[in-house]
Amino acid sequence: xxxxxxxxxxxxxxxxxxxxxxxxxxxxxxxxxxxxxxxxxxxxxxxxxxxxxxxxxxxxxxxxxxxxxxxxxxxxxxxxxxxxxxxxxxxxxxxxxxxxxxxxxxxxxxxxxxxxxxxxxxxxxxxxxxxxxxxxxxxxxxxxxxxxxxxxxxxxxxxxxxxxxxxxxxxxxxxxxxxxxxxxxxxxxxxxxxxxxxxxxxxxxxxxxxxxxxxxxxx
Numbered sequence: 009x010x011x012x013x014x015x016x017x018x019x020x021x022x023x024x025x026x027x028x029x030x031x032x033x034x035x036x037x038x039x040x041x042x043x044x045x046x047x048x049x050x051x052x053x054x055x056x057x058x059x060x061x062x063x064x065x066x067x068x069x070x071x072x073x074x075x076x077x078x079x080x081x082x083x084x085x086x087x088x089x090x091x092x093x094x095x096x097x098x099x100x101x102x103x104x105x106x107x108x109x110x111x112x113x114x115x116x117x118x119x120x121x122x123x124x125x126x127x128x129x130x131x132x133x134x135x136x137x138x139x140x141x142x143x144x145x146x147x148x149x150x151x152x153x154x155x156x157x158x159x160x161x162x163x164x165x166x167x168x169x170x171x172x173x174x175x176x177x178x179x180x181x182x183x184x185x186x187x188x189x190x191x192x193x194x195x196x197x198x199x200x201x202x203x204x205x206x207x208x209x210x211x212x213x214x215x216x217x218x219x220x221x222x223x224x225x226x227x
Contacts (some may be wrong), residue, residue, distance in 0.1 A: 009152050010154065017111050018071055023068030024067055028109055031057055034100075035062050035063070035064060035065075035082055036063060036064065036065050036081060036082055036098065036099065036100040037062075037063040037079040037080055037081045037082055037087075037088075037100070038060060038061065038079070038080055038082065039057050039058065039059055039060060039061040039063065039078070039079060039086065040059065040078045040079065040080040041055055041074055041077075041078040041201075042058060042059060042061060042075070042076065042077040042078065043074075043090070043196075043201075043222075044071065044072070044073055044074055044075020044171040045071065045072045045073060045075040045077065045088070046069065046070070046075045046076065046077035047069070047071075048061070048063065048067055048068065048069050048070075048073045048145075049067065049068040049070075049071055050133070051218065052066065054070070057069070057077060058165065061170045063079050063098060065099055065100065066097060066098075067097070067098060067100050068095065068096070068097050068114075068115045069090055069095070069098065070090075070095040070115075071090055071091065071092050071093060071094050071116070072092070072093060073092055073093065074092045074135075075092055075125075076092055076201050077089070077090050078089060078090075078093055078186060078201070079098060080099060080124075081107070081109060082100075083100075083125075085105050085106075085107065085111075085119070085124055085125045086109060086119070086121050086123060086124050086125055086127060087121055087162065088109070088111050088119070088120050089114055089118060089119040089198060089201060090116070090118050090119055091117045091118060091119070091201070092116070093115070093116050094113070094115055094116025094117055094118060094198055095113075095114040095115040095116060096111050096112060096113050096114060096116075096118055097111070097112040097114065098110070098111055098112075099111075099112075102162055102178075104125060104190070105124070107125050108109055108125060108126045108127075108128065109122065109125055109126070109127045109128070110128045110129075110130070111127070111130070112128075112129075112130045112146060113129060113131040113147050114147075115147060115149070116146065116147065117144065117145065117146035118146075119142070119143070119144050119157075119198045120140065120141075120142070120143055120145070121138055121141070121142040121158075121198075122141065122171075122218070123130075123140060124140055125139075126138070126139050127139075127141070127143070129143070129145050129154075131145055131152045132146045132147060132150065132152055132180075132182065133166055133182060133192060133222070134152040134154070134163065134164065134165040135164050135165075135226060136152075136154045136161055136163050136164075137157055137158070137161060137162045137163070137164075138156070138160075138161040139160070139161075140156075140159055141156065141158055141159025141160055142157040142158040142159060142198070143155060143156055143157060143159055144157060144196045144198075145160050149180065150182040151176060151179060151180065151181050151182070152165075152166075152179075152180040153178075153180075154178045154180065155172075155174060155175060155176075155177040155191060155196050156170065156175070156176050157171035157174070157197075157198075158174055158206065160172060160174070160175065162174050163178040163180055163186050163188075165180045165182070165186060166183075167183055167184050167185045167186075168185035169183075169186065170186035170187075170188045171214075173190065175191050176188060176189070176190055176191065177188055177189060177190075177191050182195060188216075192208075201206065206208075
């Protein structure tokens with residue numbers, strides 16, 4: 009087994025032990041925003057999530073179609089935004105003076121960002137580590153794509169590792185050394201999910217027969 013494989017295995021083992029030690033009933037985040045069909049696995053079944061819902065340690069989330077869900081961590085340092093047709097398990101544990109966040113991507117893609125904390129994203133046999141950074145990770149068959157949007161990140165699989173800076177991405181294929189390249193001008197941007205509310209004007213008639221207009225906002 010080469011150095012990278014040992015490194016990945018060791019880090020995953022440490023994470024597993026640390027997460028086991030962290031109280032399984034802890035609230036680690038809440039739904040800051042969601043659209044379309046997004047749900048969490050709770051109490052043995054899937055239930056639709058809405059803004060304000062609590063996310064527990066090790067809880068599983070999924071989206072279908074073009075839906076998405078954005079989870080803000082309770083320490084207010086970072087978030088995970090799960091894109092459409094995706095599935096993830098989110099955890100958080102204490103590491104010294106700051107918390108570490110872990111997102112195990114089972115399907116699809118996600119954005120992850122922290123201001124001061126470490127974020128680790130597991131996808132297939134790859135591990136992406138971002139420290140005070142913003143990254144995008146997608147999983148497709150046996151390949152993982154990791155994009156560093158802001159800050160810096162490390163992408164590691166059993167065959168090798170790649171250090172990423174802003175505007176760089178790595179393609180991690182099973183059994184192959186990560187391939188790094190620059191994204192170019194077309195940077196992936198989480199703002200495509202941060203759309204403004206839709207404003208609708210409704211005209212109604214009151215009990216006196218007067219017609220009034222009401223403006224409502226919908227997400």
